Amino acid sequence: MGVEVGQAGRRERKKAATRALILRAAQELFLERGFDAVSVREIADRADVSPTTVFAHFPQKEALLFFEEVEQRERLVAAVRDRPAGSSISEALKAHYRAEFVAMWSGPDGALRRRIMALMEATPALQDYASRMWTRHEDALAAAITEELGRPEPSDEIRIYARFALQIQLLVTSADDPMLDAGFRLLDQGWSRYHPGPAGVSSGAGQAQDG
Incomplete structure (x- = not known):
């Protein structure tokens, strides 16, 4: 039971860390070049994840700035x-x-x-x-x-x-x-x-x- 709880905790921490990386990459790119000039793939590349991972955390590009x-x-x-x-x-x-x-x-x-x-x-x-x-x-x-x-x-x-x-x-x-x-x-x-x-x-x- 304790092992399962620990694994779940690690998964959640990993997800949170990935989400934070994606958000930081998106904010940096949007502020550098503007929202419309940045693609989800470029955000994924900067965060070192796949576009699929970006969409797993944020259903559309706009949600990257309305994440709260x-x-x-x-x-x-x-x-x-x-x-x-x-x-x-x-x-x-x-x-x-x-x-x-x-x-x-x-x-x-x-x-x-x-x-x-x-x-x-x-x-x-x-x-x-x-x-x-x-x-x-x-x-x-x-x-x-x-x-x-x-x-x-x-x-x-x-x-x-x-x-x-x-x-x-x-x-x-x-x-x-x-x-x-x-x-x-x-x-x-x-x-x-x-x-x-x-x-x-x-x-x-x-x-x-x-x-």
């Missing part, structure tokens, strides 16, 4: 599901976004991440992949909120809330950016606070908040 997609989605859902008692969904998401920014930009890889973000913003194929990724995050967030509110399926309000809550993160540039508070304040309190409708009637259709 699943983990990001899991952390997003956990922020809602595991929030402190008495904390609203918006408060939990704000705290999660701030923590993500601190971890992403203030760590030792902050400069590298900024270069990769600039590459993503300049590459249409990566922008398209990111758009699809955020749609997947939106579905996961809406499902988590629906479960938290004890509803059988997401309402229109929940879907709208999930979409715009994620968009807030895309507008914010740092952990202390006032846009973060402003975005959730608008979601929670509605536009009518700033621009009431005729005769003061609010046009809000409801909130996805749980208080």
